Amino acid sequence: MTSPARLGATSARWLIIGEWRAHPARAMVAVLAIAIGVALGLAVHLVNTAALDSFARAISTVSGSADLRVHSVTPAGFDEAFYPRLARIPGIAALSPVVELAATSGQIARPGQRQGAGQANGTRLTLLGIDALQALKVTPALLGMPLGGAGAGAGFDPDSIFVSRAVLSLLGKKPGDVIDLAAAGHSRRFVIAGVLAAADDGQRLAVIDIADAQWRFGQLGRLQRLDLKLADGADRDAVIRRIAALLPPGVELGSADHEGARADALSRAYRVNLGMLALVALLTGGFLVYSAQSLSVARRRPQFALLRVLGLPARGLVSQVVVEGLIVGLAGAALGLLLGHGLADLAINRFGGDLGGGYFSGARSRLAWSPLAMAGFGSLGLAVAVIGSLVPALSAARAQPAAALKGTGETIDPRSRPQPLPALVLLALGGLAALLPPVFELPLFGYAAMALLLAGGVALMPALAQLLLAPLARRALRPVAADLAVRRLWGAPSQASVALCGIVASTSLMVAMAVMVASFRTSVDNWLVAALPSDVYLHLEGTDAGGIDRAAQARLASVSGVANISFVRNMPLRLHAERPSVQLSAQTLVNGQPDLPLLSSAPVPLGTVRVWISEPMGWLYGLSPGMRFQLPLGARNVPVVVAGVWRDYARQFGSVVIGRDDYARLTGDSSASEAAITLAPRAQVQPVIAALKAALPPGLAGQALFGQPAEMRAMALTIFDRSFAVTYALEGIAILIGLMGVAATFSAQTLARVRELAMLRHIGVTRRQLLAMLAFEGAGLGLVGAIAGLGLGLVMAQVLIHVVNPQSFHWTMDTSLPFEMLGLLVVALVAAAAGTAALAGRRALSGDMLRSVRDDW
Template identity: 50%
Template sequence: MSSNSARALAWLITGEARQHPGRIAIALIAIAIGVALGFAVHLINGSALAAFGQAVNTVNGAADLKIEAASRLGFDEALYAKVLQVEGVADASPVVVLRAGVARGEPFTLLGLDIIRAAEVTPSLIGAPASGPGGGKQGGGGDDVFASDALFLSQAALIAGKLRIGDRVMINANGQVHPMTVRGLLPAIAEGRRVGMMDIAAAQWLFGRLGKIDRIDLKLTSDVQAGDVRARLRPLIPADAIVSDQNDDAQQSDGLSRAYRVNLTMLALVALFTGTFLVYSTQSLSVTRRLQSFALLRTIGMQRSGIVALVTIEGALAGLIGATLGLLIGFGLAAGALDILGGDLGSGIFDGAPPALILAPLAAAGFFALGVAAAVGGSLIPALRGARAAPAVALKNAGDSIDPRDHLAGGLPLTLLVAGIGAALLPAVGRLPLFGYLSVALLLAAGITAMPWLARALLAPLARTSHRNVPTDLAIQHLHGAPSAAATALCGIVASTALMIAMAVMVTSFRGAVDQWLGDILSGDLYVRSEPGWGGFDQGSQTRMAAIPGIASIAFSRQVPIVLDPSEPPMSLIARPVGTDGAALELLGEEVMPPPGTTAVWLSEPAARILAVEPGDAIRLPIGTGARFAVAGIWRDYSRQQGAAVIDSSDYDRLTGDSVRDDAMVLLEPGADIKVVQRAIRAAAPPPLKSRLTMAEPASLRTLALSIFDRSFAITYVLEAIAVIVGLAGVATTASAQASARTREFGMLRHIGVGRGQIVAMLGIEGALLGAVGGLIGVTLGVAISQVLIHVINPQSFNWTMTTRLPVTLMLSVITALIVSSAITAMLAGRRAASMDAVRAVRADW
């Protein structure tokens, strides 16, 4: 391109920007929003995973391999001696892991270590005795770590417990309470992680874990592969233990939030995809308005490629500026969201302090490129259409590119529709609904490309009827006779409306399903829960609580995390009274009685989908030596995404010997005073638990659960609000652009006797009709896309199903808002265009 051509292009581009800054700003903002949301979600997820992974690594140390208990019940310590004999194992360090608490602080993870062994395998876990007052004998020394009452805390645990070095503190773990002295810190533990360390023998003796350990950290010889050692260990590992390494830890932490963060990222990219359609709409209107100018440029020598370059560069510049703004906004959003919602965006997946924001230059470059590509993609089709227009025809302003008498071809929309349906039927890829999101994109594209046909079909009945009103007839005939222009105007409206309605239907359906499920399962009068880290209800306290006057019945339960695969997040094992028929559970489908010699287990819907089993299938659970389990039924559960398995309390006691319970559901006798019963329950609880019990009635639990749901979907509500704002802004710019492009039409109407007020009324009716058509199509398309979200993406991401619930009030409100806003903005934009002198308006119409 010559320097003169470059200057000419620059002059044309800057002139368009000066004349119509609002339209360019809308396209720019649409791109910025999509980039900002995607980049923010990526930064938040990356920061949260990095912090979580660092925390896991610091608690686990730097072991080459580790043998872990599959549940918090631990495994026999006799395995330790056997592991030391395995070829390739240089050293091994046994570990007891307890959930502990102090009277004034938050629970923390208490590690019991063999100090000598840990010094060789995981030295970063060993406490550093403090020097000076309170730090130990003669100012501190190495012997402090072996003292039976010596406790070493991370900085976060020290602060949470409001403790200082040298303090004497009562530690509660596994239902036992003993005094200990804070002798020092754990300097290598990640910031924000509450961890404590003590001698393993003291931990076993004081806290009732004799003969049991929870982990064995392994250091391998330099001449072996970890995979070979794992194979040698496999025959030694009991059913209640697993072998894992740091890669498994990384995969497990990744799996905790993978579906959640991928879905948020995909929703953000769908917003960017919608921005592409808004750019397309804006550029199409701009090209239509400038067709005569392009024709004149072609006549004086500009090539078609120059027209394509002009429009494409305009889009690229909008993309460059929008993507840059998007990265800056995304960084700010990520920083704010980490402080307010945490690294899990309110989903409750990660605990601990908010992670530090970590920059991701490669991700920034990727989202920047996506933003520019979206803008260029939205500009390319209008650019080609403007270049293909014949100069002679364009100079005479032949009108809409589609003859209203022609039959509109539906091949492309139909192809996209079929492809979208086909993609929705494909399975997940690595448990991620990638084809589901491809289906959403294809369905959205099908709806947009079908706009000319859909607009004509919806307006045809009105076009065949005379309304004896000049503005009404003119408005209807214009829209019906110019389907291409109508489709261009509707493109951005339909895209943003469809996205908003799809998310609204999905969230409404999910929330309604959770609300109904809560009503089904919360059948008790009072629910009691013991705080983690403070033991539970032993057999004696259970008996005392059952005998409290006013209690008709009380059902105790225990929930234990179990690991079936070291690379997957743990599943929940729930012990509760079930009986032999599972009548106490909300079952989905039929129940199958287990064969003789097996223990019945009822799986939650997510667990059944993750394990790919059905009622009657045999499964393995890491409890009970040699125990065999069979799936008796599937029950609905929306509280545990990673799945849960229920076994009867009697089976749990028999297999584990653990009679402690964490929770209780209470049914009261008629007329019983619930406040009196609550006080009696607290009095009957074990001493450490008396101030650590949470008691709630069903109504408050339901309210709490729904508030957690709303917090988890807060980012989705933000996406919906942004879609509404962008859609309404698109309406305004569309109306303004079309009114400006039709000044000569208005002048001609003025010449034949149509008044200014009638022209403004005509534009208002056109705007209302466009809003109605766009609203109807957008809502319909949104409902169709929501079915992919509900029946494909949700089951493949989170492993639960639900029925569709339509937010009818919201849908009607959206259509009404589009009709009113489109009418008002069209009239406001038309007043200026219609006020131009009739002779001046048609002076260029030769």
């Protein structure tokens, strides 16, 4: 007699191979669904890791072997008299002063404008002024390698400059060529003496002598940072305490670790959200595995029953179905790992290391193998496939062998009503999770809420299907095919829910993402309309440390055709050592208010310095209208009061606006880096722009960008679409997986009902009526699934809009529904479901129908 173990092994090989040989398409869809989820998750992880590694290498180049760094919180720098005071602190072996400026080379190009070979348009870089002798002790990576016949003393030549290989490539230059740089409101010409051999690929860096940097770019008596090397055996904590006691206002103490934390914070929310979206595809794949396995189990119920009668225990049957899922998971995970590396390589070459998000512009990432990540995402794929197979396996094991030997299909009494309570509990838990705060500034509970809502929505399908179909099932419908279809769906809710599972999962996720992106884009567009009320805008690149002076401002204001011009001074401001900089903006106030889209405000006592903060700054620093905080301005920390909060989609990490008069009084800086221009009646835009450009100082004219609101809006939305390119791709893949799941589900379900269809054919239902019945069933299931998925997706979209996005990116938005896209999605699902069911029906009805029911005679 055959042992149960041997019987189980033999039956497993026989049933698995036979099932996949008979229905290869269904198995391939399940494998592909898992593969796509694993591939997307791994690709996003690899690209993000490569980008952060590239950024870390860039930090290492700039920091060299410096142990600590004293840095100005603004590009204006600090008094160089602090340098000798710091050098006298015990425990410091060497100290390297640095002038650090944002610079540009050549004529500035508009964002998105393509450059030809050898053109210098739009090349932005970091310009460092160093003391070569001191840098040799602290940051030797910043020392240039003379090339092209330059002597060893080229580094001390006031006209010499060393640049990274990335700058040479972007500018189409070689050693010995001339390069024009603009920084801090000044433009100067240099000769390329050599390269920075230690600079990372893609790092845009240029180095000149520190005295030359101070003299030529208006930084006399100013430094932006000091790099420190500690003495051997020095007590690091004691040195840090001594330095902190001497730090003047507007100066902070940091290290390479702080810069790394700043880089991580820069893109962390974007990276986590992309990773979550990638895992959503894997979750959808799990639902498709569940759907495919459930239908496969239903079709083979008599075979399983026969094995039970022959002695195979229930646990053996469970193991067999789970092994099928495990094989699907293994194949999907293996394929996904290969696809993931290919996608990562393509993404880095096409979108860059920031995946279109703009966080690591100019950095060139290097893709590396990551065995730990591969093992992790491969295991996720296996786990999803096994879990998706476990529920159908348990269902097969619970079936009564005697009853199952006589038929397939629904094993639940159609008179029983599905219980919605577990689904309602899951939905309630999802709602509660959406109310919880972020964890480590990430919306982890928000994503948990989405997962719970998705699980609850899918679990509710049997009850919802009966509820929606009950009014139709209580009356006779015409034609007869429609009546048969409705009664079949209403009487077999559990089997219908299997088909609906994949539809609802993929549809709801598609709808949620589509509504979120559409809402964000519409909110950004409306914000741009409110934020750009003037006729023309002027922006100057490379003016963080200095811009248009008062004399030049007066010349611009007197240009013919200019009715009013409002100047703005923008610069980055560090408020926290491990957070990205906020933007400080000094603007002209009108009736005591900035021209901003304010969301809230509060009265401010007279005699206090008022500021207006953006939404992200309020989130990140816990500020609200009426609160006070210290703002580092000039050489002191100034107490200010928050007068209002405004909506800002341009700066994710915060911005603060102060009146220009207050800023000039507190800092002595009356320069400007931007301007908003209102034209006089009947003035022509292009002639006025030409006159304004001519009125700029010669050193700044080449760095000027002029824009009109319409073209600036179009440019901003183009950048928005580019940033969300990966999101659009993930959404498209979700749609593809969903439609594939619909096709596989209905095909498998129809083929599993051959005997049922044969019986109907035997009692007189025509072939044409059966095909129409199947088409109506498919359309009905597609419509129910689309309606349920649409409703669930709209709820999940609110979680994305009002929980995930504010907790991730610290801004709010208004809901906007893409009605056209949602309508097309519903029509496509219904059409795909009806068409697939009809095509599968043609195949099922093409054989000998009489033979299918002979066992029931």
